[in-house]
Amino acid sequence: MTRADDVHRELRAALLSGTFPYGQRLVEEQLAERFNTSRTPVREALRRLEGDGHVVRDRSGGVRPNAPRVTATRELYAVRTVLEDLAVRTADPEKLEPLQEEWLELRSERDESPDFVYADESFHEAIAHASGNSATERYLHDINERIRVIRIHDFTTVDRIVTTIEEHLEILDALRSGKTDAGAALMRVHIERSAEVVERRVGELLTRMFEEERP
Amino acid sequence: MTRADDVHRELRAALLSGTFPYGQRLVEEQLAERFNTSRTPVREALRRLEGDGHVVRDRSGGVRPNAPRVTATRELYAVRTVLEDLAVRTADPEKLEPLQEEWLELRSERDESPDFVYADESFHEAIAHASGNSATERYLHDINERIRVIRIHDFTTVDRIVTTIEEHLEILDALRSGKTDAGAALMRVHIERSAEVVERRVGELLTRMFEEERP
DNA sequence: GAACGCAGCGCTGCATACAGAGTCGGATGC
DNA sequence: GCATCCGACTCTGTATGCAGCGCTGCGTTC
Structure with a gap:
């Protein structure tokens, strides 16, 4: 179980429970601080969540929770x-x-x-x-x-x-x-x-x- | 278009064309050299390919092409x-x-x-x-x-x-x-x-x- | 001869530094 | 007053160093 796994799991749970408002950008460094780790595992978790469809990227590279439609x-x-x-x-x-x-x-x-x-x-x-x-x-x-x-x-x-x-x-x-x-x-x-x-x-x-x- | 995107696209094409034998491990550093970049974009591309089902990881973290069955x-x-x-x-x-x-x-x-x-x-x-x-x-x-x-x-x-x-x-x-x-x-x-x-x-x-x- | 242990090494996971793109706000000109 | 430009700041993308895990192969022991 790597830290990227942990971040992925916890962040997904947080997203599903509505912890992060849909408009708000998910900043790598802030998440790293929140999960007591560095940006690298956070980046990896965000890429996976993107693949899962739980977050979306805007054209400037920012990541946001994917609002259900x-x-x-x-x-x-x-x-x-x-x-x-x-x-x-x-x-x-x-x-x-x-x-x-x-x-x-x-x-x-x-x-x-x-x-x-x-x-x-x-x-x-x-x-x-x-x-x-x-x-x-x-x-x-x-x-x-x-x-x-x-x-x-x-x-x-x-x-x-x-x-x-x-x-x-x-x-x-x-x-x-x-x-x-x-x-x-x-x-x-x-x-x-x-x-x-x-x-x-x-x-x-x-x-x-x-x-x-x-x- | 980031380098991770490039590596992802080219590596996927290489995998589909059978460039890499199915048993052989895909080593981040070797791929980085092949694509003239560093390990970071390669890591990211491999994670995405894993999500796409084009590669699989063994329990020791190594990544290999996913053989069709x-x-x-x-x-x-x-x-x-x-x-x-x-x-x-x-x-x-x-x-x-x-x-x-x-x-x-x-x-x-x-x-x-x-x-x-x-x-x-x-x-x-x-x-x-x-x-x-x-x-x-x-x-x-x-x-x-x-x-x-x-x-x-x-x-x-x-x-x-x-x-x-x-x-x-x-x-x-x-x-x-x-x-x-x-x-x-x-x-x-x-x-x-x-x-x-x-x-x-x-x-x-x-x-x-x-x-x-x-x- | 077989099994176990240990050392060396290859590789990944993680942290961090740096560069460049994007953004926001304030200053400036009209 | 409004538009525009510029600069500071923020954040991502990339490179790289380091630590630790796991595997391999050799030597030692039974």
Whole structure:
């Protein structure tokens, strides 16, 4: 674990939690001081975050947090839908047993943690993994990284969490009984529902964010 | 355009053309000398290439070219199929007119350049662009980058080039007359054919590469 | 003869110095 | 009062030095 790894991980977490306003430039030297290191590891972390799409550079070389946009989110959901469809259709049902157990437990626990988005991501990535296609897995992971900053606000109500858990279990039921088409259809509806909720909230969310930014 | 950009671009081209044997370690200092610069831009370029999937790091920090594998190619083709399907179905037919003109010309020219793979890529990326979904475009571009090293060997025969041109024109015909489903079906067949040809050749190709590598 | 240890070295990770591009604000001219 | 120019400052891009890790190969020991 190098310092560049640390900075990358911590800075990403900070970006996702909204620590840095979208307009504000991320200055290498300031970040170096903040993370008690030199500019070199910070530079490296920033380049990686740029590749991850979490920051963008302006033409003068400055780096800023990448503000999520409604259009981009919609586009990512369109891609996600077809990739999840592919994953579901090629997933090996036998590999889904531990996942089912895990989510049955989650249902009984009625976990309301604000980190639910991570649990949700791991559900979808587990299905991609069960498909045995590492490319699908990688691209879905990338999409998750990009929409996480929005999706965090998808699970702020208990209602959404409960619905999500039920839908996950329905999908697993279908897949484990070999009803692939049914599972794929359920998955499609599941993702469309999430897209709707997210889209409804992202507008006001961004408005609020940009208002906070201007003192 | 910084030196890191230059090194990134040139090194990527060198990797795709097979300049560096797959087993051989890419040493920062040697690359710096080769590109007439210092280690810093080389480091940055290597980090980006790592993110692009063109190089991999071993646990001791060394960087090596990422060898294409049959499995990985097959997985990438599976993802490509569903993304091209999405692109075709959402492409704006009106935006395809210049593309059709371009490929009608290509047909009459019977271009047999070894760079045909780039023309082919630009066809598929143009359709993704016409879909107006930049995420689709980005992921398809990424896939093209990853399979190019293999696909270069897809177009070594005139036959494959002629077939490809005809199929491209059929797809455009269907899409421009509003027959979306037909276009999508044609595209699917088109890509499956390419996958078959590639898969048939990739085995022997890799064998040859690894033989050359051992003196 | 095999296994272990140690020294040498090659390479990466990190820190820091320097140069040049970009930016902002103040002074100056109209 | 407004536009413009100039200079100081800020920040990035690049070069380079240094420390430490890990590998290799040789010698030693059992």
